[in-house]
Amino acid sequence: xxxxxxxxxxxxxxxxxxxxxMSFLPxxxxxVVLWFxxxxxxxxxxxxxxxxxxxxxxxxxxxxxxxxxxxVTKVAEQYVTVEIAANTEITVQKxxxxxxxxxxxxxxx
Numbered sequence: 001x002x003x004x005x006x007x008x009x010x011x012x013x014x015x016x017x018x019x020x021x022m023s024f025l026p027x028x029x030x031x032v033v034l035w036f037x038x039x040x041x042x043x044x045x046x047x048x049x050x051x052x053x054x055x056x057x058x059x060x061x062x063x064x065x066x067x068x069x070x071x072v073t074k075v076a077e078q079y080v081t082v083e084i085a086a087n088t089e090i091t092v093q094k095x096x097x098x099x100x101x102x103x104x105x106x107x108x109x
Contacts, residue, residue, distance in 0.1 A: 052097075056075050056080060056094065056100070059072060060100050061100070061104075061105050062082060062097045064097055065097075068082070068090070068092075070083050070084040070090070071106060078093060080093075
């Protein structure tokens with residue numbers, strides 16, 4: 001009987017709910033940083049690209065994803081016809097247009 005010690009109940013730690021929230025705080029903070037550094041700028045870039053493609057018009061000077069420079073001669077819903085040389089036109093998807101150049105850029109080249 002001398003070998004068995006008495007068992008006592010342990011008391012609950014004080015502030016258990018606050019400790020649980022504090023363990024999630026680094027994860028929440030990482031998500032907020034990720035949002036402002038990666039997700040938000042990417043969404044802004046996508047919005048700018050979409051508005052640029054919607055604003056494409058005949059006469060705009062553009063650069064395609066393949067690096068081809070030309071002047072827009074016809075705009076359809078999904079496709080754009082680009083004149084790359086005198087009497088030479090190609091048809092590309094609107095999404096292949098990466099940049100709209102300032103007017104007169106092709107004349108300077």
